[in-house]
Amino acid sequence: MGKKITKRSEDYSIWYNDIVKEAELAEHSAVKGCMVIKPYGFALWENIQTELNLRFKETGHQNAYFPLFVPKSFLSKEAAHVEGFAKECAVVTHYRLKSSADGKEVVVDPEAKLEEELIVRPTSETIIWNTYKNWIQSYRDLPLLINQWANIVRWEMRTRLFLRTTEFLWQEGHTAHASKQEAIDESKLILDLYADFAENFLAIPVHKGLKSINERFAGAIDTYCIEALMQDGKSLQAGTSHFLGQNFAKAFDVKFQTKEGKQELVWATSWGVSTRLIGGLIMTHSDDLGLVLPPSIAPIKVVIVPIYKSEDERVVVNDVAERIVNELKALKISAKYDQDDNKKPGWKFAEYELKGIPLRIGIGPKDVKNNSVELFRRDTLAKELVSADNIGEYISKLLPEIQQNIFNKALKFREDNTHYANTYDELKSLIDSNAGFIWANWDGTTETELKIKEETKATIRFIPLDEEKIEGKCIYSAKPAKHKVVFAKAY
């Protein structure tokens, strides 16, 4: 059918676009910078939502929903926040259209100008903390552990499907606490939750770390992150969890009465992951044949392709295929039985490889005779003949094995592409060759960080959390090193 995936070695960026397009995950829309998430891509997002909702609820969080719009004046209330977010955003200035004089089109009605412009939320700290002001009076109202699933708009000039789009989908947690320590603990709990989710559900190995001041969320005291290495040696920030201190409580005057009867400002966190995770999923696991999906997130875990020439053959093959479908259904393993007569088995094989279905079962008349089926693993591309008896049980043991193998492969890639630079020249040459994660000593100053960024395009991806005392000198300034950090180019 002419579906073609450019090789990674040829052009990594086109390879990525090809996969998003040919696996029918998403496409650009008529609205600049906004994407259409197609059913197969959205099924991935739904599985992410289901799994995260489970984990959020287990840890005491509840979902709620806050307005799409933020009054312009709200953004100005937190100084650092407005600096980071007020710049590129969608501004609603009017609330009505009317017919043009010639009646041929509609035009903005100048009479319907808003007194105060509304911003389409680029993140919801301000509108939420303005609401929390009324929800929090006493220590008894704390902690407040709330999450929302929402669409977000940040005007982007250069967009890439899933990785950077003007509109994207995400979840944003916003919690309120009575003490600093409790808020810090919350932001770390979520960091751990994200890391566990990334590694055990998406099979993406991540480093947990702290962002440098320069890379911090606008309005945060500390930004924790999970950071993953893509196959082109670039880093992807896959999730962030912010300790916001009392910044938003100050900006929106949110105080509570302590047990002792004192009035104190509330402590805050916020945290989020977005549809960008799907971009990370693609870039971590996929190959030149197309998408590779870890079984946990795969909307279809097993596809069954019947192979036959005559109607008689079709009937005997169908018998076995249906038995297997029912067996898998009983085990709650989502399976697709592709009975489409208009497509040849070869076409189907290529299509399901492209779509990253973890396992493919091929059944022909000879297999029926031998009471066997051909099992194809998308992760290893290996085929094996297995007995048709208890195939469900066999597969339910195989799927976690595949999940683990996909994770191990990505972990090995990261290990193979992690380096240590002892000098600035080493760092530069490693970055130039897209070598991956580069550990190096840094003096801890924004000045040095920005110089290195300017000269190499690499940024500090994270400062490790469980840092030991650092010896030695900064590779750039030769001043005493404060941290050993990871440098990389990033998405």
Next chain:
Amino acid sequence: MGKKITKRSEDYSIWYNDIVKEAELAEHSAVKGCMVIKPYGFALWENIQTELNLRFKETGHQNAYFPLFVPKSFLSKEAAHVEGFAKECAVVTHYRLKSSADGKEVVVDPEAKLEEELIVRPTSETIIWNTYKNWIQSYRDLPLLINQWANIVRWEMRTRLFLRTTEFLWQEGHTAHASKQEAIDESKLILDLYADFAENFLAIPVHKGLKSINERFAGAIDTYCIEALMQDGKSLQAGTSHFLGQNFAKAFDVKFQTKEGKQELVWATSWGVSTRLIGGLIMTHSDDLGLVLPPSIAPIKVVIVPIYKSEDERVVVNDVAERIVNELKALKISAKYDQDDNKKPGWKFAEYELKGIPLRIGIGPKDVKNNSVELFRRDTLAKELVSADNIGEYISKLLPEIQQNIFNKALKFREDNTHYANTYDELKSLIDSNAGFIWANWDGTTETELKIKEETKATIRFIPLDEEKIEGKCIYSAKPAKHKVVFAKAY
């Protein structure tokens, strides 16, 4: 705690607001017309989503996501559609803010004016059919059965929480078909799905019907609806399913090649229900004590309140309570065990009545001695002592009974408040006294419909689907009647 619900007989409208507020379902936000859906209200929406997703997927539909913004010119492409939707909407005209001259606030950057304004979607037919143009080439691409969960903005001057808000949440299905009949069948399939969902999940009795031309969706050939009667005698349109004919295919030039090789325009449907359903749920079942929730949608189905005075009593009561919680958990009945020491049992009783929890179990030391518990039904307000043995099994049989009873009560209310008007005077007096659904003969003209609306404020809620030949005259014009329809005031 001073929570007070105004009686329905005193002021129905304030009663509704009191329930929304005191049961902590939603509240007005700082953005005019937009609501904050609080965790307990959002849990209702999540349960609606889960149940509808199940039903949509069972009938072959897939979820996807389309952009929040619609280019202004798209709205003008379907003449009737723009008439209905372009009027009151949020218009994005700029994509950047900048610091004001004095640096104290942010202002719209006049340099960042969009070439074409973007409309925040009031519904997504236009952006979706513009996308479908690229997805549909051949009859093999049809049917296309897609749904999206999204936020919608329609600028409303007079808003009511859940019932009418500027931003609301909904699902919108958009399907494409090769034939007229298939599209009509789809719109009726969804109508049946909505009716079944309303009656068997929300316990809201609904009439299925067709809208008059005047009440039709802007751009539809036919609008089917489910219509429910509220306790104040007003009608609520609870869901609509539209047969769109080829209107949007024409507007966006969406053609397909038939099996025979001809080029034909695609047939369409769209359909939706929204957070308005939560308003309907409240107004159908609740009473002067607060919310009444059918067990199917109740986030918490059973609450357990321990009653004790001493620590010794607490321990024995706790033993039984924990056993019951585990029993319910094993049966997947969501239960809350309220161990909060700061609140008295009496306060808790009132609180959970207000929140509409279907069943409350009270356990005191005497109950433990007698191996019984006190079971309170929110729907009947009846208490009974039941054996603590096999309480889980007892409750799992009782919950469907409660669900049925809540439905029956609403159905009886509708029957008691359905009338037949033989003359226009009868209609007027019935409408004046908020008598509910009024059946009457109508000549089928928009002229008569609008006159009646003007004079009585009642509208035609629906034309029945399985209509027999009508005899007699229109109650207004005395011309031969074309339909027997239901008149009512509506939300």
